[in-house]
Each structure stands twice: as C-alpha cells, then as structure tokens.
Amino acid sequence: MPEKKCDVVVIGSGPAGLAAAIAAKERGAEDVLIIERGEELGGILIQCIHTGFGLEIFQEDLTGPEYAQRFIDRVEGLGVETMLGTMVLDITPARRLYAIQWGRLLEIEARAIVLAMGCRERSRGALAIPGTRPAGIYTAGTAQRFIEIEGYMPGERFAILGSGDIGMIMARRLVFEGARVERMVEVLPYVGGLVRNYVQCLVDYDIPLQLQHTVIDVKGRDRVEAVVSAQVDDNFQPIPGSEETIPCDTLLLSVGLIPENELSKKAGVELDPLTGGPYVDETMQTNVPGIFAAGNVVHVYDLADWVTEAGYLAGRHAGEYAIHQRRGSERKLRVIAGDNVHHVLPHVLDPLSLERGPQELQLRVQWPVEAPVWVNVEANGKLVKRKTERYVRPSEMIRIKLPPEDHGKIVGAKELSVRVEEKS
Amino acid sequence: MYLWKTDVVIIGGGSVGCAIARELSRFQLKSVLVEKNEDVCALTGKANSAIIHTGFDAPVGSLEAKLVVAARRMYDQLAQELDFPYQVVGALLVAVTKEQWQLLPELQRKALRNGVFDVHLLGRERVLAIEPELSDQVYGGLAIPRESIVSPYEMAIAMAENAIANGVKFFLGTRVTGIETTGGTVQAVSTTRGKIKTSWVINAAGMYCDEVAQMVGECDFTITPRRGEFFIMDKEAPYKLRHIILPVPTRISKGILISPTVSGNLLVGPTAEDIEDKSDTRVTVAGLAQVMTGAQKLLPALSSAHTITQYAGLRPVRHPEGYTVEASRQNRGYIGISGVRSTGVTSAPAVAAYVRDLAEEVGLKLIPRSNFNPLRRQLKPFASMTYQERAAAIKVDPHWGHVVCRCEHVTEAEVLRAIHSPLGARSLDAIKRRTRAGMGRCQGGFCGVRIPFILARELGIPVEAVTKKGPGSEILVGPIRGEMMR
Known part of the structure; x- marks a missing residue:
C-alpha cells in the first residue's frame, strides 16, 4: 500500500525540478512533491558559485545559489512539499515510486511525474584514456564539488581535457585558488562550451587552450605525475611526433554530459539514442502517459535559464495531467532532423498546440558552419519558418519559435523537418 | 625487541597467501600474513579474467594441472562457506576458422587427460543456438560446462576475513626486508614495521617471489611480468552473453576472451605483453585496440562505445616455467612458492592444501583446532535486496537508507561495514572492492566525493590523508584558501 499519494511528484530539485514544481502548483495541482537526493534544494546550482545565471529570466547576473534561491523561495511560498536526502530507486509505468531516505523506505503514488534528474559527466573510463590509474583524475564537476561544497583542493597543478563549460569555469576557479592550470586540450577543432566562458575564463586568465589535441597517456603510479598530449588529425587520431609531456598532479575532465536516465528506463520510458534522453512531445510528456521530463535529463542545455523554461513547460502540463488524468492529443506530427541537424526537440508535436500558443523547436547542429546559415523548418517540403544565424556550432543550441499564425501551414502535414543550409 | 612472535609468517596477501592463511587457521598454530600493499589482493589477484578454470587445457601431468583440477572441485563448498560471488556459467571455446576447428579434438583429448571429462564438441548450429550474438564465422566449439566466474578480490578478502576470524594476524602496508636464519634454520622475518620472530616462512609473494627467495639465497629462477589489458563493458551494452567465450588458445596465451562477470557486466581481454617493470599496470592505445579487434572476431557487435572502464593486470611468468x-633443505622452515601464473586465482585453495601437506611432511606440527569456524558471511548488498528486506534493514540501521553510490546502489551501511570489518578498508579502492561503490557507469563521479569524507570520519583522520590506494595516492591536497584563513 502506498504510504503517500500525490498529484505531481518531481524528481530532482535543480533548475528543471524547481520550475516544474512551481508550474504544476500554479496550474492547480494540489499535492506537489519534490524529491531530492542531496541535503539541500537546488541540485548542481548549489556548487555553481560563479555568475552567469538569470540573465534571460531575471535580466540579472546571479550566482548559481542566488538563482536557485529565487525558485526555492517560490517553492516554499507555494507550499510545495519537499523531501531531502531521499533517493528514488524505482518507478513503475503506473507511476508508483519507491524511494529511500535516512531510516525509511517510501512508496508513493503519483498522478503525474516530472523526471528532472539532470545529467552526469562522462568519465575517463567512457573515453578509454590510456595510461596508469593513479589518484588525481577527476571530472570538472567532481573538482567543483570538492572545492565549493567541501572546501578542499583536489590538486595544485592541473591539465584539463575537454573544453566544456564546467571545465572552463573550473580552470578560472583553480587560478583564483592559487593553483596552476598548465593547459586545456580539446580534441575538436572548436571550443566545447560557450564563447562567453571561453573569453571570461580562459582568455582573461591566460590559460592556454589547444584545439585538436587530446591526452594520449597518463603517467604516475600513485598520483598523477604528468599527462602526455598530442595533436590529432581529422579522424581524431594522434599525430606521431606531436606528443608533449605536461607535468601536473591532476587531470580534470570536461568531456561531455550525459542525461541521467537510469530511473526513466525503469518506468518504461523510451530513450532517443541521439540525445540520451526520453522521446518527448511538445508538452514534454514521454511515451509513458503521465510521465514528463524536463531539462538536462531530456537533452543537455547551454544555460540554466533555458532549463528553467523547460521545467515550467513540463510542470504546467504535468499539473494539467494530474488534474484531468487525460492524455494529450493523439494528433502527432513527427519532427525530423534534416541536413546538419544532430537532433531536434520535441520529437513529436500536436499541430493544434499552436492554437494555444507559440511552440519552440530546440536543435543542435552536427558540424560547425562559421558563416551565415538559414535554419529552415519545412512541412511536406514547404518552408514554414526560416531563421538566420550568423554561424552555427554544435556547442550552441538553436531555438526557433513557431508562432500561432503558422498553424495553417502545418495542419495536414505528416511531418516537420528542420535543416540547416548555408546562405548562398 | 620483536614486533610480533609467531609460528608461521606468510609473505604476500594475494589469492595464494590469503588461501594459505585460511588453511593454516584450521590448526593450533600462530600465523601472521605480511602484505606490502594497503589491502589484500591489490595486485595480480585483483586484475585478471575472474575465471575459475577447470584445468582442461593445463599442461598435462604438471603440478599446475593437478592443482587447478583439484581446486576446481573445492569451489562449490568454498563459495558456500565463505559467501563470495561465484557462478558456474560454463564456457564455450569457439573456433572461427577451419584451422582452429581442426584443433578442437586435440583440445578435447587434452581435457580428458587432465581429468576434465565433461568437455564436448559442438557444431556451428549448436554454438549459435546457445549464443546467438556470436560471429557467423563460427565453425563450432567446445563446451566446458564447469568453467566458472568469480569475484577474485572478494574471494581473497573472504579468505582473509575468515583467517582473521580464526586467529591469523594480518600486517598490511608492511614490506618484508629480510629473512633471518641461523644454523640453517629460519629465525625471523624483518619488515618495514619491525622484526617478526618465527620458525616458518612461506613465500607467497607472487610477482615478487624471486626477490623474497633471494633473501634466503635460494633463487634459481626469475619472475617477469606479462601484462594483460582488459575492458569492462556497461551492464546495458546492447549484447548479452551467458557463457564465457574463449578463443582457441595459442602457444603463448589463452587469447582474448569475453566473459560475463558476477556483477552483470562483460569483461573483455587480455593482451599478453612481456614487460620489465613489475608495477607497470597501465593500459595502452595499442593494447586496447588489440583487445577490441580480437574480441570482435568472436562477438562482432562489441564496441568500445559501451565500455565503462579499462584495466591491466600482470601475470608472473617464471623462468624456467612451471608451478x-x-x-628448503638449506634453510629449515622456508617454503617457496613460485611460477603460480594466471591460473593462480583458481588454484589458490589447492596450492594452500599442498603447502599444508608439504609443511607437515617437513616437520610443522598440525593439530586441528576444535573451534575452527569455516563460515564467513557477507552482508547482502542493498542492490540485491527485495523491498521487504530493504525495509527491514533500514529499520534496524538507518544507514541503509543513505545511498552513497548512485550507479550500484551502495548504501552507507555497506561502506561502514567495509571500514569496520576485521580486514577494514582503508582506501577508496579497498571500499570499492568490498562494496562495488565506484564500479558503475559513472566510475566514482558521485561516490568519489562522498566516501573520502566517510573514511576520514570513521578512521578519525583528516580527509587529506585519505587515499585511493595507499600512501602517495592522496585524493585531496588541502583546504582551499578561504578555509585556511578561517
């Protein structure tokens, strides 16, 4: 017997989870519960003490904890229930959750669920970096937690593999703490994270970045003593003769984020191999009725502000579902990734949803184009919407809004396709 | 002044040393085991194929064949007594060329001569029916039903814990520096922590057994390392195998195999590369590529995209070869073990029994203890508990409600047990081997920032002193500036 029944259960209290809970409550769901495995609300925002949060939503430059607090205050004000130090172990397709906390096992029945577990970092093991296995190899987020939450330095002299945002932010942070950052190497021919982080974290602090380079060896028996970098060719193969030994005691990894969907799978949620996240419709509902997903658990966003927006969207519809227990429309238009589009969300879209308001498509390109391009949305081969971008890079998400007036152009179509085309 | 006084010193806490410690704890004897690493089974015994062999392909008539075959018969009872993960899954030795296929009858005859009677030939259809994801190049195979899988480090830890429960003293992080003899009789063993008075020394130093043998001037052999590199695949890799898949062996090596592990992953490897440095356990680009290419001949779907980690282990190669x-005749009380190569994980309990008999033959008095307890129990992992078991466990100890490893669902209760068990874990890797925390998909990204603080709290040491695998492998260097000023 479930000990507890809720309208909406939100798993995770990062930017997606907090926003989802707020939106569900505001939509009218009565019993909204956030389950957070950490000891505080806010998820990973708590360890992001740098600024850059809230520029879009609040037009203010906030730190991660400040940004989180704005939403935590609203969650508390609205009377959303929260459970901290609680880990969900299992979800059934019938929306029954099993969780544990200090001294207690819980069984909860939910009318709707929002998956907001975020993402995790790729590890050394996933990359199969050769060399020894000493202490001193950490993901950038692990180092961030050691420093910002625990107050300990994980090393004195660093090399960084990968140029993701957390890696660049940590490079600067390590300099603040008196550590030496010898170098950042990136296997791709372009920076993995945002340009603003490249400028503010690397350029401004004279941290060298080598593109098209990777780490081909780790040295040191007990603790990292050096890493060996090498230039790579267009097939990412190390170029003989380009090896360079970088003495360091720590190797940080900032080599990509993976949506954390172990729980989703247990609930029967189908995942898109391209994103690592669930297939979703325009309401952020997954293939399992009543189970929604929001934020980095779906696909990894560039900005926390956008994650918050995704949380609002999913939360609003989860609230709606909880109240009416009704699956959305069955009229679904597939959204297809065309030329130079790695993936596009949502995977399906109800054409009538445009009558309720504008709908946003979110996509990433497959390869960079450093020249003006058109991003074309087409229905049955006819152009529906076109957006111009000065350049496109896989590291920067592209968002296109379809306004309600485009409704007529897509009604009756079988699918929408999005492609990126160089302006000629 | 002696650090300790005992009857027997066992040098080396690998699979063999731990098995001997447990075997001798059956008798009215005082035994000490000395291990230079911070944990038992920290070298050869932990990084291998994790297979309990039947001995079907051992050199016929050798001591190795005798001990492997004998050991194989001990495992059902041993695993039950000591409660370590062990599964009889069976192996398929698969031929993917006509030449290999033609070698199988000879291998089957060899198995018969080694006393492994249940090995049988299978045709192509049968092999593919049993393991449909194998290459369609398969010609046929040999079924070896009693080949089994084990967690080699959990086995060694189990033997060690049981030995300790029966009175054996373990000195970890202690290196032997010399063996003292007077008038052709062993007197004492010198270590980095002091001198241990003893009349018996058993050299179970594995990779370093030649160096220990030199301490008594009895070394007519050398040991060199042969490195083997491995992949571990994600539990959710899109292919499954139920059996150990062996290639047709060559003269040099058993070849690159694919095996399920007791925890539900696939293990792929090893290479066989002769090197010089006895501690060089790095993985290499070339080695990993060789493993992948080799294994894909058996399982084409295999891809390094699904790996979660890689490791290398060293097998001690004796020159001249042979268990x-x-x-010793010159040094009464000294027993040397050498040449126990890659089959050592399997043969360990039989080697221990052999050493026991040999020692008795040359004068060690073995009087059984009436209070020997052969049983050692592991906590049931939270991850494999039912809902009811979890609820009950949490009620008794709330630490069961705190998950510290998100991938393998390891709770704080299990970490605490690992730290406070008779052979308490002192490092992150030691906790990993006892609980699986850090062995999952994220490879310590989650638990790696939590467990060091639990270790520091429980051991009463500063967190900067917590190591990954012993002194020199500290995880953190010190407080951040702001903390220092506070």
Whole structure:
C-alpha cells in the first residue's frame, strides 16, 4: 500500500525540478512533491558559485545559489512539499515510486511525474584514456564539488581535457585558488562550451587552450605525475611526433554530459539514442502517459535559464495531467532532423498546440558552419519558418519559435523537418 | 625487541597467501600474513579474467594441472562457506576458422587427460543456438560446462576475513626486508614495521617471489611480468552473453576472451605483453585496440562505445616455467612458492592444501583446532535486496537508507561495514572492492566525493590523508584558501 499519494511528484530539485514544481502548483495541482537526493534544494546550482545565471529570466547576473534561491523561495511560498536526502530507486509505468531516505523506505503514488534528474559527466573510463590509474583524475564537476561544497583542493597543478563549460569555469576557479592550470586540450577543432566562458575564463586568465589535441597517456603510479598530449588529425587520431609531456598532479575532465536516465528506463520510458534522453512531445510528456521530463535529463542545455523554461513547460502540463488524468492529443506530427541537424526537440508535436500558443523547436547542429546559415523548418517540403544565424556550432543550441499564425501551414502535414543550409 | 612472535609468517596477501592463511587457521598454530600493499589482493589477484578454470587445457601431468583440477572441485563448498560471488556459467571455446576447428579434438583429448571429462564438441548450429550474438564465422566449439566466474578480490578478502576470524594476524602496508636464519634454520622475518620472530616462512609473494627467495639465497629462477589489458563493458551494452567465450588458445596465451562477470557486466581481454617493470599496470592505445579487434572476431557487435572502464593486470611468468612449491633443505622452515601464473586465482585453495601437506611432511606440527569456524558471511548488498528486506534493514540501521553510490546502489551501511570489518578498508579502492561503490557507469563521479569524507570520519583522520590506494595516492591536497584563513 502506498504510504503517500500525490498529484505531481518531481524528481530532482535543480533548475528543471524547481520550475516544474512551481508550474504544476500554479496550474492547480494540489499535492506537489519534490524529491531530492542531496541535503539541500537546488541540485548542481548549489556548487555553481560563479555568475552567469538569470540573465534571460531575471535580466540579472546571479550566482548559481542566488538563482536557485529565487525558485526555492517560490517553492516554499507555494507550499510545495519537499523531501531531502531521499533517493528514488524505482518507478513503475503506473507511476508508483519507491524511494529511500535516512531510516525509511517510501512508496508513493503519483498522478503525474516530472523526471528532472539532470545529467552526469562522462568519465575517463567512457573515453578509454590510456595510461596508469593513479589518484588525481577527476571530472570538472567532481573538482567543483570538492572545492565549493567541501572546501578542499583536489590538486595544485592541473591539465584539463575537454573544453566544456564546467571545465572552463573550473580552470578560472583553480587560478583564483592559487593553483596552476598548465593547459586545456580539446580534441575538436572548436571550443566545447560557450564563447562567453571561453573569453571570461580562459582568455582573461591566460590559460592556454589547444584545439585538436587530446591526452594520449597518463603517467604516475600513485598520483598523477604528468599527462602526455598530442595533436590529432581529422579522424581524431594522434599525430606521431606531436606528443608533449605536461607535468601536473591532476587531470580534470570536461568531456561531455550525459542525461541521467537510469530511473526513466525503469518506468518504461523510451530513450532517443541521439540525445540520451526520453522521446518527448511538445508538452514534454514521454511515451509513458503521465510521465514528463524536463531539462538536462531530456537533452543537455547551454544555460540554466533555458532549463528553467523547460521545467515550467513540463510542470504546467504535468499539473494539467494530474488534474484531468487525460492524455494529450493523439494528433502527432513527427519532427525530423534534416541536413546538419544532430537532433531536434520535441520529437513529436500536436499541430493544434499552436492554437494555444507559440511552440519552440530546440536543435543542435552536427558540424560547425562559421558563416551565415538559414535554419529552415519545412512541412511536406514547404518552408514554414526560416531563421538566420550568423554561424552555427554544435556547442550552441538553436531555438526557433513557431508562432500561432503558422498553424495553417502545418495542419495536414505528416511531418516537420528542420535543416540547416548555408546562405548562398 | 620483536614486533610480533609467531609460528608461521606468510609473505604476500594475494589469492595464494590469503588461501594459505585460511588453511593454516584450521590448526593450533600462530600465523601472521605480511602484505606490502594497503589491502589484500591489490595486485595480480585483483586484475585478471575472474575465471575459475577447470584445468582442461593445463599442461598435462604438471603440478599446475593437478592443482587447478583439484581446486576446481573445492569451489562449490568454498563459495558456500565463505559467501563470495561465484557462478558456474560454463564456457564455450569457439573456433572461427577451419584451422582452429581442426584443433578442437586435440583440445578435447587434452581435457580428458587432465581429468576434465565433461568437455564436448559442438557444431556451428549448436554454438549459435546457445549464443546467438556470436560471429557467423563460427565453425563450432567446445563446451566446458564447469568453467566458472568469480569475484577474485572478494574471494581473497573472504579468505582473509575468515583467517582473521580464526586467529591469523594480518600486517598490511608492511614490506618484508629480510629473512633471518641461523644454523640453517629460519629465525625471523624483518619488515618495514619491525622484526617478526618465527620458525616458518612461506613465500607467497607472487610477482615478487624471486626477490623474497633471494633473501634466503635460494633463487634459481626469475619472475617477469606479462601484462594483460582488459575492458569492462556497461551492464546495458546492447549484447548479452551467458557463457564465457574463449578463443582457441595459442602457444603463448589463452587469447582474448569475453566473459560475463558476477556483477552483470562483460569483461573483455587480455593482451599478453612481456614487460620489465613489475608495477607497470597501465593500459595502452595499442593494447586496447588489440583487445577490441580480437574480441570482435568472436562477438562482432562489441564496441568500445559501451565500455565503462579499462584495466591491466600482470601475470608472473617464471623462468624456467612451471608451478614450483618446495620446502628448503638449506634453510629449515622456508617454503617457496613460485611460477603460480594466471591460473593462480583458481588454484589458490589447492596450492594452500599442498603447502599444508608439504609443511607437515617437513616437520610443522598440525593439530586441528576444535573451534575452527569455516563460515564467513557477507552482508547482502542493498542492490540485491527485495523491498521487504530493504525495509527491514533500514529499520534496524538507518544507514541503509543513505545511498552513497548512485550507479550500484551502495548504501552507507555497506561502506561502514567495509571500514569496520576485521580486514577494514582503508582506501577508496579497498571500499570499492568490498562494496562495488565506484564500479558503475559513472566510475566514482558521485561516490568519489562522498566516501573520502566517510573514511576520514570513521578512521578519525583528516580527509587529506585519505587515499585511493595507499600512501602517495592522496585524493585531496588541502583546504582551499578561504578555509585556511578561517
């Protein structure tokens, strides 16, 4: 017997989870519960003490904890229930959750669920970096937690593999703490994270970045003593003769984020191999009725502000579902990734949803184009919407809004396709 | 002044040393085990194929064949007594060329001569029916039903814990520096922590057994390392195998195999590369590529995209070759074990029994203890508990409600047990081997920032002193500036 029944259960209290809970409550769901495995609300925002949060939503430059607090205050004000130090172990397709906390096992029945577990970092093991296995190899987020939450330095002299945002932010942070950052190497021919982080974290602090380079060896028996970098060719193969030994005691990894969907799978949620996240419709509902997903658990966003927006969207519809227990429309238009589009969300879209308001498509390109391009949305081969971008890079998400007036152009179509085309 | 006084010193806490410690704890004897690493089974015994062999392909008539075959018969009871993960899954030795196929009858005859009678030939259809994801190049195979899988480090830890429960003293992080003899009789063993008075020394130093043998001037052999590199695949890799898949062996090596592990992953490897440095356990680009290419001949779907980690282990190669267990004539009380190569994880309990008999033959008095307890129990992992078991466990100890490893669902209760068990874990890797925390998909990204603080709290040491695998492998260097000023 479930000990507890809720309208909406939100798993995770990062930017997606907090926003989802707020939106569900505001939509009218009565019993909204956030389950957070950490000891505080806010998820990973708590360890992001740098600024850059809230520029879009609040037009203010906030730190991660400040940004989180704005939403935590609203969650508390609205009377959303929260459970901290609680880990969900299992979800059934019938929306029954099993969780544990200090001294207690819980069984909860939910009318709707929002998956907001975020993402995790790729590890050394996933990359199969050769060399020894000493202490001193950490993901950038692990180092961030050691420093910002625990107050300990994980090393004195660093090399960084990968140029993701957390890696660049940590490079600067390590300099603040008196550590030496010898170098950042990136296997791709372009920076993995945002340009603003490249400028503010690397350029401004004279941290060298080598593109098209990777780490081909780790040295040191007990603790990292050096890493060996090498230039790579267009097939990412190390170029003989380009090896360079970088003495360091720590190797940080900032080599990509993976949506954390172990729980989703247990609930029967189908995942898109391209994103690592669930297939979703325009309401952020997954293939399992009543189970929604929001934020980095779906696909990894560039900005926390956008994650918050995704949380609002999913939360609003989860609230709606909880109240009416009704699956959305069955009229679904597939959204297809065309030329130079790695993936596009949502995977399906109800054409009538445009009558309720504008709908946003979110996509990433497959390869960079450093020249003006058109991003074309087409229905049955006819152009529906076109957006111009000065350049496109896989590291920067592209968002296109379809306004309600485009409704007529897509009604009756079988699918929408999005492609990126160089302006000629 | 002696650090300790005992009857027997066992040098080396690998699979063999731990098995001997447990075997001798059956008798009215005082035994000490000395291990230079911070944990038992920290070298050869932990990084291998994790297979309990039947001995079907061992050199016919050798001591190795005798001990492997004998050991194989001990495992059902041993695993039950000591409660370590062990599964009889069976192996398929698969031929993917006509030449290999033609070698199988000879291998089957060899198995018969080694006393492994249940090995049988299978045709192509049968092999593919049993393991449909194998290459369609398969010609046929040999079924070896009693080949089994084990967690080699959990086995060694289990033997060690049981030995300790029966009175054996373990000195970890302690290196042997010399063996003292007077008038052709062993007197004491010198270590980095002091001198241990003893009349018996058993050299179970594995990779370093030649160096220990030199301490008594009895070394007519050398040991060199042969490195083997491995992949571990994600539990959710899109292919499954139920059996150990062996290639047709060559003269040099058993070849690159694919095996399920007791925890539900696939293990792929090893290479066989002769190197010089006895501690060089790095993985290499070339080695990993060789493993992948080799294994894909058996399982084409295999891809390094699904790996979660890689490791390398070293097998001790004796020159001249061959298992050798001998009691010294010149130095009464010294028993040397050498040449126990890659089959050592399997043969360990039989080597221990052989050493026991040999020692008795040359004068060690073995009087059984009436209070020997052969049983050792592991906590049931939270991850494999039912809902009811979890609820009950949490009620008794709330630490069961705190998950510290998100991938393998390891709770704080299990970490605490690992730290406070008779052979308490002192490092992150030692906790990993006892609980699986850090062995999952995220490879310690989650638990790696939590467990060091639990270790520091429980051991009463500063967190900067917590290591990954012993002194020199500290995880953190010190407080951040702001903390120092506070």
